[in-house]
Amino acid sequence: xxxxxxxxxxxxxxxxxxxxxxxxxxxxxxxxxxxxxxxxxxxxxxxxxxxxxxxxxxxxxxxxxxxxxxxxxxxxxxxxxxxxxxxxxxxxxxxxxxxxxxxxxxxxxxxxxxxxxxxxxxxxxxxxxxxxxxxxxxxxxxxxxxxxxxxxxxxxxxxxxxxxxxxxxxxxxxxxxxxxxxxxxxxxxxxxxxxxxxxxxxxxxxxxxxxxxxxxxxxxxxxxxxxxxxxxxxxxxxxxxxxxxxxxxxxxxxxxxxxxxxxxxxxxxxxxxxxxxxxxxxxxxxxxxxxxxxxxxxxxxxxxxxxxxxxxxxxxxxxxxxxxxxxxxxxxxxxxxxxxxxxxxxxxxxxxxxxxxxxxxxxxxxxxxxxxxxxxxxxxxxxxxxxxxxxxxxxxxxxxxxxxxxxxxxxxxxxxxxxxxxxxxxxxxxxxxxxxxxxxxxxxxxxxxxxxxxxxxxxxxxxxxxxxxxxxxxxxxxxxxxxxxxxxxxxxxxxxxxxxxxxxxxxxxxxxxxxxxxxxxxxxxxxxxxxxxxxxxxxxxxxxxxxxxxxxxxxxxxxxxxxxxxxxxxxxxxxxxxxxxxxxxxxxxxx
Numbered sequence: 001x002x003x004x005x006x007x008x009x010x011x012x013x014x015x016x017x018x019x020x021x022x023x024x025x026x027x028x029x030x031x032x033x034x035x036x037x038x039x040x041x042x043x044x045x046x047x048x049x050x051x052x053x054x055x056x057x058x059x060x061x062x063x064x065x066x067x068x069x070x071x072x073x074x075x076x077x078x079x080x081x082x083x084x085x086x087x088x089x090x091x092x093x094x095x096x097x098x099x100x101x102x103x104x105x106x107x108x109x110x111x112x113x114x115x116x117x118x119x120x121x122x123x124x125x126x127x128x129x130x131x132x133x134x135x136x137x138x139x140x141x142x143x144x145x146x147x148x149x150x151x152x153x154x155x156x157x158x159x160x161x162x163x164x165x166x167x168x169x170x171x172x173x174x175x176x177x178x179x180x181x182x183x184x185x186x187x188x189x190x191x192x193x194x195x196x197x198x199x200x201x202x203x204x205x206x207x208x209x210x211x212x213x214x215x216x217x218x219x220x221x222x223x224x225x226x227x228x229x230x231x232x233x234x235x236x237x238x239x240x241x242x243x244x245x246x247x248x249x250x251x252x253x254x255x256x257x258x259x260x261x262x263x264x265x266x267x268x269x270x271x272x273x274x275x276x277x278x279x280x281x282x283x284x285x286x287x288x289x290x291x292x293x294x295x296x297x298x299x300x301x302x303x304x305x306x307x308x309x310x311x312x313x314x315x316x317x318x319x320x321x322x323x324x325x326x327x328x329x330x331x332x333x334x335x336x337x338x339x340x341x342x343x344x345x346x347x348x349x350x351x352x353x354x355x356x357x358x359x360x361x362x363x364x365x366x367x368x369x370x371x372x373x374x375x376x377x378x379x380x381x382x383x384x385x386x387x388x389x390x391x392x393x394x395x396x397x398x399x400x401x402x403x404x405x406x407x408x409x410x411x412x413x414x415x416x417x418x419x420x421x422x423x424x425x426x427x428x429x430x431x432x433x434x435x436x437x438x439x440x441x442x443x444x445x446x447x448x449x450x451x452x453x454x455x456x457x458x459x460x461x462x463x464x465x466x467x468x469x470x471x472x473x474x475x476x477x478x479x480x481x482x483x484x485x486x487x488x489x490x491x492x493x494x495x496x497x498x499x500x501x502x503x504x505x506x507x508x509x510x511x512x513x514x515x516x517x518x519x520x521x522x523x524x525x526x527x528x529x530x531x532x533x534x535x536x537x538x539x540x541x542x543x544x545x546x547x548x549x550x551x552x553x554x555x556x557x558x559x560x561x562x563x564x565x566x567x568x569x570x571x572x573x574x575x576x577x578x579x580x581x582x583x584x585x586x587x588x589x590x591x
Contacts, residue, residue, distance in 0.1 A: 024215065024320060025123075025215045025455075025456055025457055026215060026320045026321060026322045026428060026430065026431065026455055026456070027215050027216050027217070027218070027312075027317055027320065027321040027322070028118075028123075028215075028216075028217045028218070028321070028322045028324075028452055028455060028456065029217075029218045029220065029308070029321060029322070029323045029324070030079075030114070030217070030218070030219045030220070030324050030448070030452070031220045031222070031305065031323065031324065031325040031326075032076075032079065032129070032219075032220070032221045032222065032325075032326060032327070032328055033222050033224055033225065033298075033301060033325075033326075033327045033328070034072070034130060034221075034222060034223045034224060034225065034226040034327070034328055035072075035225060035226040035227070035327075035328070035329060035331065035332050035412060036224075036225050036298065036327045036330075036331060036404060037327075037330050037331030037401070037403070037404025037405040037406070037408075037418070038327075038330065038404075038405060038406070038408060038417075038418075038421045038422060038423065039254045039258060039403075039404065039405070039406040039407075040225070040298060040327075040331065040404050041053050041054070041298065041302075041423060042054045043057040043058070043062065043261070043423075043425070044062070044258070044261075044263060044423045045254045045255070045257045045258035045261065045263060045264075045406065046254060046257075047242065047250065047253065047254070047257075047295075048239075048295045048298050048299060049238075049299055049302070050298065050299070050302040051302065051306070052302045052303065052305045052306035052309060053302050053305060053325060053425060055309075056305075056309075056323055056325065056425050056427040057425045057427075057436070058435065058436045059427060059429070059435050059436070060323075060425060060426050060427030060428065060432055060434075060435070060436075061425070061426050061427075061432060061434055061436075061437050061438070061439050061481065062263075062423065062424070062425055062426075062436075062437075062438050062439065063423070063424035063425075063426070063438075063439045063440075063441065063443060063477075063480070064263055064438050064439065064440050065421075065440055065441070065442045065443070065535075066326065066421075066422055066423070066424035066442075066443045066444070067420045067421060067422065067442075067443065067444045067445070067491065067493075067502070068326070068327065068328055068329055068420055068422045068444075068445050069084075069085055069329070069420070069444075069445055069493065069495065070329050070330075070412065070413055070414060070415050070419045070420050070493060070495045070498065071093070071328075071329050071412060071413055071495055072093070072130075072132055072163050072226075072328055072329065073085070073090050073092070073093045073094050073132055073133065073163070074090060074091065074092070074093075074495060075328040075329055075445055076090075076130075076131075076132055076133055076221075076328060077089075077090040077107065077133060078444070078445040078446050078448075079326075079328075079445045079448050079449075080107075080113045080114055080115075080133065080152075080449070081107070081111040081112065081113060081114075081449060081472075082114075082446055082447070082448065082449025082450055082453075082460075082472035082473060082474045083111055083446060083449075083470055083472065083473050084446060084473050084492070084567050085102075085495075086101075086102030086103075086494070086567040086568055086569055087102075087110075087111065087470050087473065087567055087568075088107050088108060088111045089101070089102065089103070089104035089105070089106055089107055089108035089111075090104070090105065090106065090107065090133065091103050091494070091567075091568075091569065092105070092495075092496070092520065092573070093105065093520065094106065094132060094133070094134065094135055094136045094163070095136045095519060095520045096519075096520035096521060096573075097135055098573040100571055100572070100573060101568050102567065102568045102569060102570075102572075103572070103573050104135075105135045105136065106133070106134045106135040106138070106147045107133055107134070107147050107152065109465075109467040110467055110468060110469060110470050111469065111470055112153075112460075112461060112464050112469055113152045113153050114153075114217065114219070114448070114449055114452055114453075115127070115149070115152060115153030115154045115217060115219070116152060116153030116464065117153075117449070117452075117453060117458050117459075117460060117461070118153075118217045118452070118456055118458055119153050119155070120458070120459075120461070121456055121457070121458035121459065122214050122215075123214060123215050123216060123217045123456060123458075124155055124210055124214055124215070124216040124217070125153055125154045125155050125156075125216070125217045126154060126155060126156045126157075126203065126206040126207075126210075126216060126217070126218045126219070127149050127154045127156070127157045127158075127159065127218070127219040127220075127221065128157075128158045128159055128199045128200075128202045128203040128206070128218075128219075128220055128221070129159045129160075129199045129203075129219070129220055129221030129222055129223065130159055130160055130163065130164075130221045130222070130223050131148070131149050131157075131159060131160065131161050131221070132160075132161070132162065132163040133147060133152070134147035134148060134161060135147070136162065139161040139162055139172045139366075140179075140366070141178070141179045141364070145177060148161065148174070148177060150176055150177050151177075154219075156176065156206050157174065157175070157176055158174070158175050158176075158188075158198070158199070158202040158203075159173070159174065159199065159202075159221065160172045160173055160174065160195075160223070161174055162368050163226075163368065164223060164226050164227065164228075164368050164369075165195070165223070165365070165367075165368045165369075165370075166195075166228065166230065166365075166370050166379075166390060166393070167194055167195040167196065167223070167228070167230040167231070167297075167390075168182075168193060168194065168195070168230065168373075168390040169181075169182060169193075169359075169365050169370060169373070169374060169390065170182070170195045170223075170365065171365045171366055171367045171368045171370065172364075172365070172366065172368075173364070173365065175187065179364040180364065181359075181361055181362060181363060181364055181365065182198070183361035183362075183374070184361055184362045187205075188201065188202060188205075192232070194231075194232060194300070195223060196222060196223070196224045196297065196300045196301050196304060197300065197304060199220060199221075199222055199223075199304070200220075200301075200304030200305075200307055200308060203218060203220050203308060204307060204308055204311045206218065207308075207311055207312070207315065208311065208315075212315070212317070215456070217452070217456075220308070222301050222304075224297040224298055224300065224301040225294050225297040225298050225301075227332075227334070227336050227337065227393070227394065227395040227396070228336075228337065228369075228387075228392065228393040228394055228395070229290050229293040229294055229297070229387035229388070229392075229394045229395065229396055230293065230297075230387070230388060230389070230390065230392065230393075231293050231296040231297050231300065231388055232296075232388075233388060235296035235297075235299060235300055236289070236292050236293050236296045236387075236388050238296065238299065239291075239292040239295045239296055239299075240292060241288075242292065242295070243288040243291040243292055243295075244284070244288050245278070246277075246278025246279070246281070246284070246288075247273075247275075247278055247291075247399045247400060247402065247403045248273060248277055248278050248279075249278070250291075250403050251270065251273075251402065251403045251406050251407075252270065254403065254406040254407075255268070255270055255406055255407045258406070258407070262438065263438070264407060264539060265537075265539065267537070268407055268538075268539055268540050269407075269540060269542060270406070270407050270540065271407070271408075271409050271540055271541070271542055273402070274398070274402050274409075275398050275399040275402065276399075278399075281399075283344075283383050283384055285386075286383060286384050286385065286386055286387075287397070287399070287400075289386045289387050289388070290387045290394060290395075290396040290397065290400065291396060291400050291403075292387075293387040293388050293396075294396045294400065305325075309323075318429070319429045319430045320428075320429075320430040320431075321428070322426070322427070322428040322431070322455055323425070323426075323427040323428070324424065324425070324426055324427075324448070325423065325424070325425040326422045326423060326424045326425075326445075326448075327422040327423060328422075329412040329413070329419060329420070329422075330401075330404065330405045330408070330410070330411055330412050330414075330418045330419045330420065330421065330422075331400070331401040331402070331403070331404025331405045331411060331412065331418070332395065332401050332411050332412035332413070333397070333398035333401045333402075333411040333412070334395050334412070335395065335397060335398070336381075336393070336394070336395040337349065337381040337382070337385070337392070337393050337394035337395050338381065338382075338383060338395075338397065339381050339382030339383050339384075339385070340382070343383065344382055344383025344384070345382060345383075346380060346381070346382030346383075346384055346385055347380070347381060347382060348371065348378045348379065348380060348381070349369060349371055349378075349379045349380065349381045349393045350371030350372075350378070350379070353371070353378060356371055356372045356378070357372070358372055358373065358374050358375065358376040359374050360374075361374070369393055370393075373390050373391050377390075377391040378391065379391050379392065379393050380392055380393070381393055381394060398411070402418075405417075405418035405419075405421075407539070407540045408421055408539075408540055408541070409540065409541050409542075410511070413495065413496065413498065414495075414498050414511060415493040415494075415495060415498045415499065415500040415509055416500075416509055416511070416541055417535075417539065417540070417541055419498070420493065420500075424443065426439075426477075426481060428481075431455075431481065432481050432482075434481075434482075434483070437483070439480050439481075439483065441477070441480040441485065441486045442486065442491065442502060443477055443480070443486065444474060444491045445474075446472070446473045446474030446491075447474035447475055447476065447477050447486075448474070448477075449472055449474060450472050450474050450475055450476040450477075451474075451476045451477040451478055453476075454476040454478045455478065460472060475487070475488055489503065490502060490503040490556075490559060490563075491503075492559075492560060492563045492567075494564065494567075494569045496512060496513075496514045496525070497510075497512025497513065497514065497525045497526070497527055497528075497572075498510065498511055498512050499512060499527065499530075499560060500560075501556045501557075501559055501560045501563075502535070503556060503559070505534055505535055505536035505537075506532065506533070506534060506535070506552065506556065507532070507533050507535050507541075508530055508531070508532050508552075508553060508556040508557060508560070509530070509531050509533070509541070510527060510528045510529060510530050510531065511528040512525060512526060512527050512528050513525065513526045513528065514574055515577070520573075522573075522574050523574060523575065524574055524575055524576070524577040525572065525574045525575070525576055525577065526576070526577050527576070529546075530546055530553050530556075530557055531544045531546055532544060532545045532546040532549055532552060532553050532556075533545065
């Protein structure tokens with residue numbers, strides 16, 4: 001048996017070596033979507049029409065157990081560097097620099113980005129979309145820009161520096177190192193500006209202008225479908241009426257489709273609905289409209305991906321281009337744009353409206369949440385507001401977030417499956433001959449850097465610009481492309497003391513809490529109790545086995561604590577409050 005395994009390994013290495021010898025280094029396109037759940041694209045169970053992503057999945061492979069880091073900044077930090085977020089300095093978010101090793105709100109000097117590594121290996125490097133990896137205060141034209149995309153290895157950049165913004169007038173819009181307005185950009189003048197299309201159009205222009213003398217790396221970081229729920233009316237009309245049956249029904253239909261596709265075992269059951277029923281929803285028309293808009297936003301992104309594929313085929317480089325698609329966290333339960341009071345009264349998104357002035361076309365938008373449109377309309381929030389136009393700013397709210405995360409528990413920010421499970425589609429005709437197959441190997445965003453380094457034949461540095469570089473935390477997924485095992489012991493998570501360890505089929509997870517203070521300025525945290533799940537038999541995390549396997553809980557909890565010493569999770573910006581958990585935490589399975 002041992003002799004057979006050696007022969008198998010040698011045969012695999014021979015296949016890889018032969019493939020590398022027979023073809024040029026591949027172009028690589030890394031596509032990231034924003035605030036979408038595991039079941040939000042067609043080939044992972046959705047009713048939303050994503051034919052272009054579905055085609056890539058059907059002609060490539062789909063990973064069923066791939067993970068992000070639960071939230072925008074930490075996920076992007078891991079994706080770009082191959083490290084755990086704390087190792088990059090972005091263990092929390094970008095809003096507050098706590099001057100602690102793991103919590104600096106920006107990439108530190110001991111990490112390198114994929115763009116920096118591939119540029120050193122002779123690749124052209126391009127980015128279009130959302131960056132969100134520098135200190136939030138450093139997003140003005142006169143700010144320090146050492147962590148902006150160009151300084152982090154990209155030859156060309158078009159996109160936003162902050163984490164969100166209007167799709168019609170995005171804040172911190174930037175071309176290379178210059179902040180711009182959608183209306184004064186000399187290089188891009190569409191008839192009707194919409195940020196998702198702008199990301200696609202500029203990415204395609206980068207490829208059109210590429211001379212092909214060397215391979216390229218393209219990072220397309222869409223903001224779809226992060227709030228605000230905004231899309232052109234004609235795109236929303238395509239989904240009119242599709243969500244009138246409500247979230248209860250759509251959630252069940254998605255699970256049924258996932259089971260038919262083979263993504264989820266037939267034994268999986270839905271956790272209890274974590275909200276009121278559709279029957280009890282008083283604002284059905286407005287709530288359906290939010291989901292119609294959300295679907296339209298994803299649809300527009302998918303159409304853009306299709307246009308990029310067409311450009312690759314037009315240039316004759318589609319066959320040897322690796323395309324990877326994934327999402328930065330799960331669907332979210334955030335109440336942004338709910339409105340005033342418990343009933344969600346309609347009101348301006350701005351706390352104060354006195355003195356608000358519309359920006360001129362040459363003024364750059366600095367606000368992620370603009371209080372007034374350029375044509376002078378107040379931007380509105382409220383439960384009854386109809387999503388879509390530029391003068392609205394709404395999230396799609398918790399009930400639809402649970403639909404996005406079907407069949408999992410929790411949401412963006414948490415490290416239960418609903419917060420961290422993401423699709424991963426890998427497509428590469430010249431290298432991946434499998435079509436439509438699933439890959440059950442467990443992976444994480446920390447694996448993308450070593451995978452791309454492997455594909456590009458690049459070298460990950462030990463030093464860069466005179467700084468010692470932290471070794472990658474992840475492993476290459478290339479063996480999984482050919483359905484070979486990925487060898488590692490465990491993967492770890494921490495975000496605001498939401499904690500988890502995944503080791504083989506077992507997952508230890510806990511819901512924590514931060515408290516007392518403004519956003520990012522909390523004084524204390526509490527660790528919730530550990531929960532234990534066998535993910536192989538209970539992917540939806542509905543049967544907590546911690547009481548049945550105390551020794552396993554103890555072992556995995558000790559592994560998590562040991563991991564925190566090297567990452568570094570500690571010291572945290574917040575002090576542990578060691579007293580019984582407050583009653584706000586209720587296990588939704590035990591309700």
